[in-house]
Amino acid sequence: MANLTATRPPQPWTAPTASDPITATLRLPGSKSMTARALVLSALGTGPSTLLRPLRARDTELMAGGLRALGVHVSIADDERWLVRPHPLHGPAHVDVGLAGTIMRFVPPVAALSDGPVTFDGDPHARKRPLGPLTGALRSLGVRIDSAPTGGLPLTVYGTGGVTGGEVVIDASASSQLVSGLLLAAPAFDRGVVVRHVGPPVPSAPHLRMTVQMLRAAGAAVDDSEPDVWTVEPGRLSARSWPIEPDLSGAVPFFAAALVTGGSVTLRDWPRSSAQPVDTLRDLLARMGAEVTLDTDGLTVRGTGTVHGLDADLSDVSELTPVLAALATLADSPSRLSGVGHIRGHETDRLAALATEFTALGADVTESADGLEIRPRPLRGTTFRTYDDHRLAHAAAVIGLAVPGVELSDVGCTSKTMPDFPALWSAMVAGGTDR
Ligand SMILES: O=C(O)C1=C[C@@H](OP(=O)(O)O)[C@@H](O)[C@H](O)C1
Numbered sequence: 001m002a003n004l005t006a007t008r009p010p011q012p013w014t015a016p017t018a019s020d021p022i023t024a025t026l027r028l029p030g031s032k033s034m035t036a037r038a039l040v041l042s043a044l045g046t047g048p049s050t051l052l053r054p055l056r057a058r059d060t061e062l063m064a065g066g067l068r069a070l071g072v073h074v075s076i077a078d079d080e081r082w083l084v085r086p087h088p089l090h091g092p093a094h095v096d097v098g099l100a101g102t103i104m105r106f107v108p109p110v111a112a113l114s115d116g117p118v119t120f121d122g123d124p125h126a127r128k129r130p131l132g133p134l135t136g137a138l139r140s141l142g143v144r145i146d147s148a149p150t151g152g153l154p155l156t157v158y159g160t161g162g163v164t165g166g167e168v169v170i171d172a173s174a175s176s177q178l179v180s181g182l183l184l185a186a187p188a189f190d191r192g193v194v195v196r197h198v199g200p201p202v203p204s205a206p207h208l209r210m211t212v213q214m215l216r217a218a219g220a221a222v223d224d225s226e227p228d229v230w231t232v233e234p235g236r237l238s239a240r241s242w243p244i245e246p247d248l249s250g251a252v253p254f255f256a257a258a259l260v261t262g263g264s265v266t267l268r269d270w271p272r273s274s275a276q277p278v279d280t281l282r283d284l285l286a287r288m289g290a291e292v293t294l295d296t297d298g299l300t301v302r303g304t305g306t307v308h309g310l311d312a313d314l315s316d317v318s319e320l321t322p323v324l325a326a327l328a329t330l331a332d333s334p335s336r337l338s339g340v341g342h343i344r345g346h347e348t349d350r351l352a353a354l355a356t357e358f359t360a361l362g363a364d365v366t367e368s369a370d371g372l373e374i375r376p377r378p379l380r381g382t383t384f385r386t387y388d389d390h391r392l393a394h395a396a397a398v399i400g401l402a403v404p405g406v407e408l409s410d411v412g413c414t415s416k417t418m419p420d421f422p423a424l425w426s427a428m429v430a431g432g433t434d435r
């Protein structure tokens, strides 16, 4: 069961070292991003919907809890099948966002449709994550919101039973989720919404495509044909069953294990056509020395044991930065990862945290405004602080495969998206997974 409190004690963990090439076939949990969207779209649907093989983790349990607080019936008792029964949205209510960007950006627009005040707060660091552009956009659509001076948490959305909607301008350069949140609730706005982004590029384009794709799958009329403009018509969202794909981002540290050890890792149940950026990942891993294949067994990554450095703009797949950067510390040439300045606003300032922790291990790292330059050096095991960031923990685990004595300050933070990470990882390294 995922940890639902912000006050859980740290769980120190020594990353296991691999003495042999890792060969594993894994079944991994569902996509966090798809689970979050399916929950929100189902909550706004015309009847009961189901999520098949959703992700059970802190972020998605808190999402379910937030929607439940608004009156939606959400049953998550069955791991394979969550049930969502829409119900008129009501306040007063309180939503604990934890440290989840998806909750703090997707639920306030839903709360604006409720009939009373809805308060939002989360972990201490959640208050530092960018939210002002979303609260500003909602305010300009006529929603009354009290917030911190930054426009962020803690905040109160005063629902009045409906949102007029219409045109809104937003600078979403800090997070694609600022746009996704507006779009997901927009079919329920009286006039729908036209969101126009103005500012530096919006990161994570594949996540915006996933939002549009899932809205359309629920019957919404969405126009994204003009760059940086999204139009969602008002309309009813159909009830449906949502098959949730395995989480590609959560799979990346496991794939990285194949590269580091010269082994082979297969992710089972990978769909033929995916809402996640699998082609981009294939290309990046291939450039780092992997062979990636998709067949009836699943998605397989094979390594040679030699990892190549990477020069890449990661803005489309920014959440992969920590693990790709970890691979870069073990590579045979320098790497330059760019286009990810906004990940300073993720679970922690990821660029600063990665630079600090990799340097402590002995790597030669330069942090720039929008990325990292990494020149591999012989590494030594030491404490690796994880900053409550699941993907920092993944990065440390990857390095630990090759470097004995990498001691994570807390592996419990992986409960955000994969509560079983330490057990799955240790079993994979020990060779105890389904082969
Ligand atoms: O919409 C989503 O599900 C996500 C969008 C991305 O956010 P950013 O655009 O803030 O990077 C991604 O990094 C995050 O992990 C999940």
Ligand SMILES: C=C(OP(=O)(O)O)C(=O)O
Residues within 6 Å of the ligand: 099, 100, 101, 102, 319, 346, 347, 391, 417
């Ligand atoms: C950035 C991430 O999460 P969030 O959805 O909280 O923004 C992430 O999972 O890497």
